[in-house]
Amino acid sequence: MKKIIKNGIIVTAADTYKADILIENEKIGLIGQDLSDPGAEVIDAEGHYVFPGGVDPHTHLEMPFGGTVSKDDFETGTIAAAHGGTTTVIDFCLTNKGEPLQNSIDQWHAKSKDKSVIDYSFHLMVGEMNDAVIDQLPSVIEDEGITSFKVFMAYKNVFQADDETLFRTLEEAKRLGALVMVHAENGDVIDHLVKKALQEGNTDPIYHALTRPPEAEGEATGRAAQLTGLADSQLYVVHVSCQEAVERISEARKKGYDVWGETCPQYLVLDQSYLEKPNFEGAKYVWSPPLREKFNQEVLWNALKNGELQTLGSDQCSFDFSGQKDLGKGDFTKIPNGGPIIEDRISILFSEGVKKGRITLNQFVDITSTRVAKTFGLFPQKGTITVGADADLVIFDPTVERTISVETSHMAADYNPFEGMEVTGQPVSVLSRGEFVVRDKEFVGKLGSGKYLKRARYGDFKLSSEEQLTIK
Ligand SMILES: [Zn+2]
Numbered sequence: 001m002k003k004i005i006k007n008g009i010i011v012t013a014a015d016t017y018k019a020d021i022l023i024e025n026e027k028i029g030l031i032g033q034d035l036s037d038p039g040a041e042v043i044d045a046e047g048h049y050v051f052p053g054g055v056d057p058h059t060h061l062e063m064p065f066g067g068t069v070s071k072d073d074f075e076t077g078t079i080a081a082a083h084g085g086t087t088t089v090i091d092f093c094l095t096n097k098g099e100p101l102q103n104s105i106d107q108w109h110a111k112s113k114d115k116s117v118i119d120y121s122f123h124l125m126v127g128e129m130n131d132a133v134i135d136q137l138p139s140v141i142e143d144e145g146i147t148s149f150k151v152f153m154a155y156k157n158v159f160q161a162d163d164e165t166l167f168r169t170l171e172e173a174k175r176l177g178a179l180v181m182v183h184a185e186n187g188d189v190i191d192h193l194v195k196k197a198l199q200e201g202n203t204d205p206i207y208h209a210l211t212r213p214p215e216a217e218g219e220a221t222g223r224a225a226q227l228t229g230l231a232d233s234q235l236y237v238v239h240v241s242c243q244e245a246v247e248r249i250s251e252a253r254k255k256g257y258d259v260w261g262e263t264c265p266q267y268l269v270l271d272q273s274y275l276e277k278p279n280f281e282g283a284k285y286v287w288s289p290p291l292r293e294k295f296n297q298e299v300l301w302n303a304l305k306n307g308e309l310q311t312l313g314s315d316q317c318s319f320d321f322s323g324q325k326d327l328g329k330g331d332f333t334k335i336p337n338g339g340p341i342i343e344d345r346i347s348i349l350f351s352e353g354v355k356k357g358r359i360t361l362n363q364f365v366d367i368t369s370t371r372v373a374k375t376f377g378l379f380p381q382k383g384t385i386t387v388g389a390d391a392d393l394v395i396f397d398p399t400v401e402r403t404i405s406v407e408t409s410h411m412a413a414d415y416n417p418f419e420g421m422e423v424t425g426q427p428v429s430v431l432s433r434g435e436f437v438v439r440d441k442e443f444v445g446k447l448g449s450g451k452y453l454k455r456a457r458y459g460d461f462k463l464s465s466e467e468q469l470t471i472k
Contacts, residue, residue, distance in 0.1 A: 003434060004035050008045030008395060012052065012385050013366035021050065023391040026433035031387060045395050048428060051365055052385050053087025053118075053392030054346050055372040057262060058238055058313025061091050062111050066336045068327065071318045071412045074115035075447060077342055080410040081316075082118050082437040082445060084343035085427035087392035088373075088382050088453065092150055093122040094159075101136045105144055109452065116450030117443075118432050119392070121378070123148045123181060127161055129168035141176055145454020147377050148179045148236070153220045154187035154288065166224065170233035177457030179375065180228070181236045184220035184245065185212060185289055194333055205282030206275045208332045209290035217289050218244025225252035225259050234258040234458055236375065239315050241267045241289040243299040250308045260375060261309040263300050265348040266291065266341060266417060274417075283325040284415050286335045287315065301358045310371045312349055316342035318413035340411040344404055344418050350396075351423035377456035391434035398425045410443070 003023040010019050010031070022030040022037060059081075062073035072080065074091075081089055093108040095101055101124065108122055124140060126133070126149045140146050151166050152159035161169075166182070173180045193211040197203075202210075221237055225248055228235040237249060240261045252259040266287070271294040275282040285291055303309040317338025319325050328335030346368050353359040359367070373383025380389050401424050402408075406416040430438040437445035 002037055002040035003043060004037060004040045005043045005045050005050060008048050008050035010050045010385055011361055011365050013362055013370035016361060023434040026391060028387055028389050028391050049396040049398055051394040051396055052369045052383055053394055054085045054368045055088040055383055056081060056086045056314050056345060057090050057311055057372045057376060058315050059089045059091045059342060060317035063317060068324050068336055070338060071320055074112040076412040078116045078118045078450060079443055080343040082430050083410045085346040085394040085430060087118045087432045090121045090123055090376060092125060094125045095127055097127045101140055114448040117437055117445040117447060118450045119453050120450055121453040121455055122146050123150050125150045126169050129165045134172060137172060137176055141178060147455045147457050148181055149173060150181040152183045154183055154185035154190060156187040156191040160187040167227050167231060170228055170231035174231055174233040179234050179236050179458045181238055182224045184217060184224050184237050186216040186220045189216050203331050205286055205332050208286045209272050209275050212288060212290050214242035214244045214292060217242055218248055221245040222248035225257055228259055229257045236260045238262050239264050239289060240309055242292045242296045246299055246303045246308055262311040262313045263309050264313055264315045265345050268297055268300055269348060269352055280329055283328055283335045284321055284417055287337045287339055304367060305359050312345060312367050314341040314345045318411055320414045322414055339417045340413040343409055343411050347423050347425060350425045355424050377460060391431055393431045394427050395429040397428050400426050402426060
């Protein structure tokens with residue numbers, strides 16, 4: 001059925017204006033003044049913003065980690081994402097050395113396809129780069145539409161790849177038209193610092209942060225950026241947390257290297273002191289990179305404002321405090337890394353960013369949606385409000401004041417790291433391809449209604465007709 005969203009203020013990465021939107025056949029059919037259609041349902045958005053649905057470039061739903069599995073799966077995780085104004089997630093498909101990549105991709109399809117309530121796509125982790133892997137990459141890109149590869153420079157003996165793997169991945173990405181993503185921390189140095197801490201009997205959660213210093217992130221970020229320049233390739237640094245890493249990205253961009261940076265809401269509003277909370281509660285804030293000293297928050301806000309960092313991911317990877325995080329009592333290295341963030345990503349950036357004058361409303365849309373869609377080959381099908389784009393829309397009340405709490409959250413974990421935080425603004429209704437997923441703050445979507453998205457090659461634009469227009 002057709003729908004018309006009337007009287008809302010449309011906000012894109014470029015413009016803010018009042019207009020109506022006609023939705024037809026899952027897409028935006030028309031934008032204009034005083035639209036009417038006798039067959040259309042009318043939705044009044046007076047006093048509300050209408051944003052393009054958020055695109056979260058960084059989630060770990062139902063991901064095995066440290067002997068357990070992240071709590072939010074593609075059901076609870078995408079329902080929570082929708083409540084938070086996100087209509088597309090790109091999740092990380094993990095792989096195992098020596099095994100066919102397709103096996104891992106099939107596993108990720110199996111756990112998402114009957115559950116996801118919003119559209120989704122995958123990045124592929126690369127743990128080794130040899131002839132056998134290289135042979136499989138064309139099919140990963142062409143058949144699966146997976147055009148981004150993730151390399152871990154940390155988690156020694158688990159996910160960590162060596163520099164040869166990173167460099168060869170950059171070369172292959174250049175050749176095939178993919179984007180290389182890095183978790184940039186020096187895993188060898190961290191491994192040494194961790195061993196030393198444990199030998200000295202330092203087992204509390206705060207040592208998670210103290211053994212992963214900002215220099216280790218800055219060094220790995222700089223190394224990855226240099227190797228990107230050498231390979232004349234393209235790089236996206238996930239979850240940038242500190243000044244040292246921002247500086248390395250900024251330097252690389254000034255040299256003309258094709259290097260992008262993402263930060264996450266947790267680094268913008270929380271700091272290292274949270275890991276010192278008593279009764280082991282610091283474990284709720286254990287993820288990597290760790291929370292940093294408070295002055296880094298302003299560095300990250302400024303980097304978003306001036307474009308040194310371009311996107312906001314949630315790095316959603318939730319674990320219960322009770323039964324999962326507490327696996328690390330008496331040994332911080334056994335605390336599963338990650339937190340429940342997916343639902344609050346957009347609200348925090350709006351409230352702390354736009355409302356506090358740190359970024360503009362249009363920057364906010366760019367950072368949470370448009371730039372992500374462009375970087376990961378989903379634009380203009382996703383990430384903007386334009387005729388022909390998917391009708392993924394968020395009707396947002398910019399005035400409501402509320403307190404973030406686990407009590408009202410839709411994520412599955414038993415705590416919320418932003419508990420008690422006062423925010424202004426909230427998504428009221430959220431549509432995915434023209435259908436309500438959330439209506440008047442109630443979930444009305446359908447499990448399995450989310451579609452898997454094949455993405456365009458890096459630098460290409462994806463048209464809604466599945467045609468691809470090369471702009472290089
Ligand atoms: Zn992550």
